Amino acid sequence: MQKFSQIRPQLGNLSVWDIDETLFQTKAQVHVVKDGKRVKSLSNKEFNTYKLKKGESYDFTEFRDAKLFNKTSIPIQRAIDKAAKTLKAYSNLPNSKVIVLTARSDFDDPHTFLNTFEKYGLNMKQVHVHRAGNLGLPSAEAKRVFIKQYLDTGKFKSVSLFDDDARNLEVFLSLKKEYPSVKFVAYMANHGYFRKY
Secondary structure, three states, X not given: OOOHHHHOOOOEEEEEEOOEOOOEEOOOOEEEEEOOEEEEEEOHHHHHHOOOOOXXXXXXXXXXXXXXXXXXXXXOHHHHHHHHHHHHHHOOOOOOXXXXXXXXXXXXXXXXXXXXXXXXXXXXXXXXXXXXXXXXXXXXXXXXXXXXXXXXXXXXXXXXXXXXXXXXXHHHHHHHXXXXXXXXEEEEEEOOEEEEO
């Protein structure tokens, strides 16, 4: 007769990676528009903290441009290598996954977008990219939705997030209360170096 512990499904690990300023240094800008005119252009870092003024809206055109991403993104090779190493290790562990979770929405050319990762050594056939920007929520809240979807499956004993935005890491760690049996580890990304947050 099998023991209960032998028939219970093995719990896995979830590794979650941001793109901008975590896996790649990117050049795309978010434009601020007012009365149909561009009034300001923001880097990824500036966008994380910018508050729209009355009458302003965002133009994310550059953030959807796969060719721009492919041509101008500079790989943070240390980070990509770490993600690839994790992917290789997890391929032998049941229910373990590596995913990419970006605040961007859909790209205009998914093949060109994914090819950018492939050419620097990350096998995207095994990695799903979730585009939190499609939800129309603030970045941290949108990323939280996707991470919760994974944790709600009950398949994971640990989850780690690699991100350059403190707000994303804080909201991620706040999930500990909802999932007390899951180990949460947050890493602040800084040019390929990661510090536990």
